[in-house]
Amino acid sequence: MNGLPLVLENVSKSFGSTRAVDDLSLALRTGSVCGLLGPNGSGKTTTIRMIMSILLPDSGEVRLWGAPAAGAVRKHVGYLPEERGLYATMTVFEHLVFLAELHDLSRREAKNAVEEWSERFTTNGESSPKSWWGRRVQELSKGQQQTVQLIGTLLHRPELVILDEPFSGLDPVHTSHLRTVIRHLKESGVAVLLSTHRMEQAERLCDDICLIHHGRAVLSGALREVKSAAASRFVELRMDRAPDFLKPDDLIAEVEMVSDGARIRLQQGADTQMVLARAIRRARVLKFEIVEPSLDDLFIEAVSR
Amino acid sequence: MNGRPVLTIARREYIARVRTKSFVVMTVLIPLIMGASVAIPMFLVKADSPRQRVLAVADETGLVFDSLRSLREERLADGRPRYVVERVPATPRAVSDARGLVELEAYDAFVFVPAGAVDGLPVTYYTNGVPNSREIDHIGAAFNRALIAVRLAREGLDPERITALTRSVPFDVVALKKGATPKTAQAAFAAVMAMVILMYISLTMYGAFTTQSVVNDKTSRVVEILVSTVSPTELMYGKIFGTGFAGLTQLGIWVAVTLGVSIGMPESAIAKTFHAVADVSIPALIVFFVSGFFLYASLYAGVGAICTTNEEAGQLQLPVSLLLMVAFFLAMSGVNDPGSTLIAVLSYVPFFAPILMMLRFGVGEASWFDAGVSLVGIMLTTAIIATAVGRIFRLGILMTGKRASLTEVLRRLRKA
Numbered sequence: 001m002n003g004l005p006l007v008l009e010n011v012s013k014s015f016g017s018t019r020a021v022d023d024l025s026l027a028l029r030t031g032s033v034c035g036l037l038g039p040n041g042s043g044k045t046t047t048i049r050m051i052m053s054i055l056l057p058d059s060g061e062v063r064l065w066g067a068p069a070a071g072a073v074r075k076h077v078g079y080l081p082e083e084r085g086l087y088a089t090m091t092v093f094e095h096l097v098f099l100a101e102l103h104d105l106s107r108r109e110a111k112n113a114v115e116e117w118s119e120r121f122t123t124n125g126e127s128s129p130k131s132w133w134g135r136r137v138q139e140l141s142k143g144q145q146q147t148v149q150l151i152g153t154l155l156h157r158p159e160l161v162i163l164d165e166p167f168s169g170l171d172p173v174h175t176s177h178l179r180t181v182i183r184h185l186k187e188s189g190v191a192v193l194l195s196t197h198r199m200e201q202a203e204r205l206c207d208d209i210c211l212i213h214h215g216r217a218v219l220s221g222a223l224r225e226v227k228s229a230a231a232s233r234f235v236e237l238r239m240d241r242a243p244d245f246l247k248p249d250d251l252i253a254e255v256e257m258v259s260d261g262a263r264i265r266l267q268q269g270a271d272t273q274m275v276l277a278r279a280i281r282r283a284r285v286l287k288f289e290i291v292e293p294s295l296d297d298l299f300i301e302a303v304s305r
Numbered sequence: 306m307n308g309r310p311v312l313t314i315a316r317r318e319y320i321a322r323v324r325t326k327s328f329v330v331m332t333v334l335i336p337l338i339m340g341a342s343v344a345i346p347m348f349l350v351k352a353d354s355p356r357q358r359v360l361a362v363a364d365e366t367g368l369v370f371d372s373l374r375s376l377r378e379e380r381l382a383d384g385r386p387r388y389v390v391e392r393v394p395a396t397p398r399a400v401s402d403a404r405g406l407v408e409l410e411a412y413d414a415f416v417f418v419p420a421g422a423v424d425g426l427p428v429t430y431y432t433n434g435v436p437n438s439r440e441i442d443h444i445g446a447a448f449n450r451a452l453i454a455v456r457l458a459r460e461g462l463d464p465e466r467i468t469a470l471t472r473s474v475p476f477d478v479v480a481l482k483k484g485a486t487p488k489t490a491q492a493a494f495a496a497v498m499a500m501v502i503l504m505y506i507s508l509t510m511y512g513a514f515t516t517q518s519v520v521n522d523k524t525s526r527v528v529e530i531l532v533s534t535v536s537p538t539e540l541m542y543g544k545i546f547g548t549g550f551a552g553l554t555q556l557g558i559w560v561a562v563t564l565g566v567s568i569g570m571p572e573s574a575i576a577k578t579f580h581a582v583a584d585v586s587i588p589a590l591i592v593f594f595v596s597g598f599f600l601y602a603s604l605y606a607g608v609g610a611i612c613t614t615n616e617e618a619g620q621l622q623l624p625v626s627l628l629l630m631v632a633f634f635l636a637m638s639g640v641n642d643p644g645s646t647l648i649a650v651l652s653y654v655p656f657f658a659p660i661l662m663m664l665r666f667g668v669g670e671a672s673w674f675d676a677g678v679s680l681v682g683i684m685l686t687t688a689i690i691a692t693a694v695g696r697i698f699r700l701g702i703l704m705t706g707k708r709a710s711l712t713e714v715l716r717r718l719r720k721a
Contacts (some may be wrong), residue, residue, distance in 0.1 A: 077533075079533045079534075083527065083529060085527040087317075087321065087525060103310065
């Protein structure tokens, strides 16, 4: 298949008078991880549902490998919905085979794929998913159900994988395992769209980000560039007195108390030295550092704008 | 639409349905209940009959006692006489003794025939405990015959000759219609009624299962995965076929059991009904049954598509159930006069057609051509409904909380 795995062009969707997604554009490269970030209710899930043709956009276009998203090309996508759902009374094995068959695998291929992926999903210190094959879905723990659903997403070797809030409800062991899986996918040339509001996970995984708020893209591009563009707007400051004289004004956008001082976000275009100058006038400065913003910082900045 | 995902979904649906406890229980229980409802009365009758009855008769006329030949000639299975008829003198003393002996259960019954009985005075029958009405009718008829014979003899007529002259003849009914093979109409009626009732019960039951299965996909949230890979129409067809074939499997098992019983007991009512059904043309019945099944299953799936909870679906099923009920009662009343214009016209209306055309065809009122026309109507309607339901479903998937109003459903149908 040629063309970018996923392209969104000026996509909009309204529900009644609410604009859920507003003129959103996005492109995803082969072998990269793109984070679709945003607070709850920002339109992430609606966007993903439009990619999967569960919802149809009011205007704009969604293309998968250059083809309209509503066609058979959907079967090459692996989709993990935010609302996890499995048939409670089916056994794990039957369920996985069913999910594989839905994606046009023959029964034999489906069984082989289930076997293979279950091996891969054996985490340290835990029983292999193979050992729960015979159990009914309702007898599994929530984490195990998540694993089953994730395996079901990957059985048909999709070249585009869409994960909607995949970390929700996972313990640290499963979270770290999921990160490994995502990195493996990326290394094998799969394009991954990762929707999450867990910024620390996005920061560790994403090559590109698209931050949306109220259905609009407020910040997007390669993660590194986005960060460097915002560099020199965050400083950490330690003084011999409380930084209570530092209040948001035309220079300072936000002050956050941290363990040994304050973390300050500057207004757009402001000079860091001005902050230092102001601090020196009122106190002895013990530490002054220009820091690289975290994705969390960028997120909060973008959302509060 | 593509056949393969339909098959995948239908197979999952089928296996899930057939494995439920209720399916297994119903499959075993219904033939047991039906078998018991036939076997228990038969057993009770058998257990009841072999006892010999002692009947005391006080005959003031002196003419009746000797004419009770029919009662004396009856034999039990083991060859003993069924009734031991004892004469009691027609004196007040003997009569009151006889009544006492009934109370003591020495006699099963005591019959007093007064002198005026020939001219219409009532005969009195004394029995202990609850009277058995069938036996009273039987004995009463024997006394009446004896009394009538006495009257006839008094007029100088020969009772034997009168009986011979007034004998009634059996009335055989044969329906003839447009080159169809003549059928014993009564047997066909019974067979068709059996099919109509069976159809009504299974449509109601499996219709509800179809709704449930659609709603469950939404409540379990599996639906999001399903519609991200298959089209809603494929999903609907898969659900309808899967649930439908589970229903047909159950019916198949029941029919097989019935067939077994009717082979084992060729004289039973079950066997006779079965032969009558076979006589009506099994393929035609199966075709109407199956097409009716899928038509109503698609309607019930539609109910599931606009609901978000099973409780809500239970309420919204009512209109569909009513439609089915109307068809059922039309068939029930139509069975007396399947040739009526009303039934004929309605048998082409798709929602009534499966039941009414089955009825008309079954009793020889409709030709193969009529059946074909109405069948095409049913299949077209089913296809239209399944597609429409698929569209409603697509847009109703993510709807939670509130139920779609009719206008909203129509709006969605236009938009989708």
